[in-house]
Amino acid sequence: MTLSRSELPADYYDHWQSEPYARCMEKYGWRVVGGTQRYGFVRRMGPFLYAKYLYTDEAPRIEEVRERTKRHGMISWTPWRRMDMPSPWRPLSSPFFPHDWRSGFARVRQEYQTAWSQRARRNLRKCISSGIQMRQGTVEEYCNSFRKGLIPHSLKGLVIQKIQRLPKENLVSFLAQGHTGVIGGLCVFRYDHLSSHISSSLTQEGKESNVGTGCIDAWVRWALDEKIKYLNFGGVWTDKDPKEWQGFSEFKRNFIDYEVAFNDAYYRFF
Numbered sequence: 001m002t003l004s005r006s007e008l009p010a011d012y013y014d015h016w017q018s019e020p021y022a023r024c025m026e027k028y029g030w031r032v033v034g035g036t037q038r039y040g041f042v043r044r045m046g047p048f049l050y051a052k053y054l055y056t057d058e059a060p061r062i063e064e065v066r067e068r069t070k071r072h073g074m075i076s077w078t079p080w081r082r083m084d085m086p087s088p089w090r091p092l093s094s095p096f097f098p099h100d101w102r103s104g105f106a107r108v109r110q111e112y113q114t115a116w117s118q119r120a121r122r123n124l125r126k127c128i129s130s131g132i133q134m135r136q137g138t139v140e141e142y143c144n145s146f147r148k149g150l151i152p153h154s155l156k157g158l159v160i161q162k163i164q165r166l167p168k169e170n171l172v173s174f175l176a177q178g179h180t181g182v183i184g185g186l187c188v189f190r191y192d193h194l195s196s197h198i199s200s201s202l203t204q205e206g207k208e209s210n211v212g213t214g215c216i217d218a219w220v221r222w223a224l225d226e227k228i229k230y231l232n233f234g235g236v237w238t239d240k241d242p243k244e245w246q247g248f249s250e251f252k253r254n255f256i257d258y259e260v261a262f263n264d265a266y267y268r269f270f
Contacts, residue, residue, distance in 0.1 A: 003258045005081050011193070012105065012230050013037055013080065014055040018191035020170045027165040033064045040065065040075075049073030055262075057082040059089070062270045078265040089266035101263070104233040104256035108223045120213055120254035127214035133177040134218040137185070139163060142173035142199075145182040149201030159199050163187055166198070174218040176211035186215035195223055196232035197252075216255055231255075 015021045022032050022039040030041040033051070040053040042065050050073055051065045060075050076092055085091065106115070113121055137145075143160050151159070163171065166189060176184040184206030187199045202212055223231060233256055237249030 001258050003260050004083075005079075005260055005262070006083060008081055008260060009230070013194070014103070015189055015191050015194070015196040015232060016054045017056055017080075020167045020191060021189065024166050034061075045073070047071075051075045053077045055080045059086060065270070072270060074267060074269050076265060076267045078262055083264070085264070085266055089268050092265040092267045102236045102238055102259050102261050104236045104252055104259045106231045106233065106255055106257040108220060108228050108231060110224065112220050112224075113217075115255075115257060117254040120216075123210035123213040124217055127176075127210040127217075130209040131179070132183075132209055132211055132214055134214050135175055135177060136218075136222070137173045137175040137182075139168055139171055139173060139187075141175060141182070142185050142187050145175060145185045146187075146199065146201045148182075148203055149184070150204065150207065151201050163199060171198070172222065174215045174222070176206055176209075176214055178205055178209065178211075180205060183209065184211035184215060186212075186219060188219055190226075190228070193227065193229040194232055195219070195228050195230075197234050212251060213254075 017037045017039055019036055022041075025041050026032055030043050033040045033042055034053075034056075038053075038056045038058045040051050040056075040060055042049055042051040044050075049065060049067070049071055051060065053060045053075065055078060057080050060077050062075070065073070065075060077089065106112075109115075113124070116124075143163060146160060147156060149156075170190050172188050172190060172195070174186045174188075175182050184202040185200065186197070189196045189198050200212065200215060206212070219231065222228075233252045235249070236252055236256070236259055
């Protein structure tokens with residue numbers, strides 16, 4: 001089901017606006033400003049400043065972006081529920097915001113499999129019948145298994161770097177143990193009463209055994225035990241995205257309850 005942004009649950013928010021994720025951005029060289037659910041990220045670009053605010057409804061404040069009274073720059077802002085454009089903000093277009101960004105999430109509930117697609121339920125049965133054992137692992141174990149997965153080599157270093165910069169206490173990893181060792185895994189990020197998909201990987205054996213679905217099942221079971229309310233699956237494919245993204249997004253849609261389009265962003269100079 002597609003939701004308007006104005007219909008997003010009042011207690012659902014993106015991990016970009018959580019304190020532990022925001023602090024991770026400092027390790028990428030960004031200065032963090034604002035506070036919970038109104039974080040912004042600032043970086044110098046020569047003599048100028050660039051600030052970005054993602055998924056927050058309060059208009060960014062110039063006074064918290066500026067380091068010095070005379071320093072100038074640009075702010076970009078992607079609202080969360082808000083759908084108006086207050087003055088003096090202007091629409092942000094290509095190449096900074098080229099098309100709709102769609103995100104998916106699911107509510108956590110006891111009878112969760114009844115909301116899954118028939119394909120997902122069938123794949124879970126296949127995973128279980130293959131003798132795959134699901135278990136929680138350490139961040140190090142997940143990264144080691146990720147290096148052996150089918151993800152393009154050019155992306156592996158970037159993903160592992162991101163995981164290693166996130167606080168360990170907010171990360172949970174689920175590993176699929178097969179006859180030959182770990183053949184797939186899922187790494188998620190916990191913030192407040194929510195959990196967000198960060199990374200997943202499969203070996204060829206894991207792909208054939210449908211352990212991706214087994215990992216999602218382990219995630220939901222953990223969320224039930226931990227009183228997590230929402231699972232944030234992150235971005236899902238649109239027809240304007242690269243074709244190679246489509247398969248993984250279709251996999252996510254087996255489990256997603258709602259999709260939301262973020263099709264506007266704004267900017268202003270100061």
